[in-house]
Amino acid sequence: MKMETMKAITVYGPHDARMENVPKPLATGDMVVAKVCRTGVCATDRSIYTGESSFIRSGEIKYPCRFGHEWAGIVESVGPDVKDFKPGDRVYSDNFVACGECEACKRKDYMSCNSTRSVGTVNTWDGCYAEYMQIPERHVYHLPEELSMDEGALIEPASIAYDAFRGVQLTENDTAVVYGTGAIGMVAVWLAKYYGAGRVILVGRSDDKLKVGLEIGADYVINGKKEDAVARIKELSLGKKGANLIVETSGSASALKDSIACAARYARISVVSFYERNIDDLPIDPLVLGCFSMVGAAGRDGNSPEVCEIMRKNPVKLTPVFTHHVPFENALDVFEHEEKYHNSKIKAIIDFD
Secondary structure (H helix, E strand, O other), X not given: OOOOEEEEEEEEEOOEEEEEEEEOOOOOOOEEEEEEEEEEOOHHHHHHHHOOOHHHHHOOOOOOEOOOOOEEEEEEEEOOOOOOOOOOOEEEEOOEEOOOOOHHHHOOOHHHOOOOEEEOOOOOEOOOOEOEEEEEHXXXXXXXXXXXXXXXXXXXXXXXXXXXXXXOOOOXXXXXXXXXXXHHHHHHHHHHHHOOOOEEEEEEOOHHHHHHHHHOOOOEEEEXXXXXXXXXXXXXXXXXXXXXXXXXXXXXXXXXXXXXXXXXXXXXXXXXXXXXXXXXXXXXXXHHHOOOEEEEXXXXXXXXXXXXXXXXXXXXXXXXXXXXEEEXXXXXXXXXXXXXXXXXXXXXXXXOO
């Protein structure tokens, strides 16, 4: 029997990504095989392509690597042990795959699995720059009919932004600030308004992208290249005390420092970014004296279906975030000629249709 193949992109080293014919995955055991319809382009994908990722330097990602972790598609086939999915179902998945065999996995505590593989990144489970994805049923979810495939591919980065709000309660008296105008920053703005913050402020460097922030929930926008963001945040906050919640998504050292500077007493600073290097001169004393909470926010089991449900219910749609659609056959162009996309790109989507 002839082996079936598919097209997929593999990164062999810095600036060396190739689209090749590779074996098509099989639907064995509890595996779901889905035809990929949309893949989102993430900044982490870019850093894997360039070799600048801290995970490349640490050895947690090894070349060759089939990257990509934001996707939505349609089930093509299922293994004999799959119970809740069938061909034709619209689906998306977690951004990690637990082993399924250890004691933690047996009790469905997947975040405690010591053999977790991340889709397209750390300890790589083959990613979604490919015509087909193979994922265990335990990590696959139904995509509601109300949501588009574009929105399905956005669920993974939206689930990262969602983590920044875990345990946070916002009221009309609270000021929420988001640094960064990428897709995760935009979703953070959208969530801050959804959760009831009285003032939602978006800080960025592009007027065009800041306008998109206003469309999806920001009450105020600040161009950090044109004005003092910290002073303006304090001016806009209730009682001029600063922000109660700051979500830093930009990966900029100066933005992280400003997040501390603009925080009100007892504020929470959620850090939703990779910085690719250590940061010198980070001001710790103000953090201590202000009794701030600084937490990292990332993918977590349960985030994806929660944010999917918010997408389904929220009348404010994230459509303006999708700035580019690129056919799969041209996907390498996004990486090889990133300068063409950088200034206007919020979320680029790879189309497989």
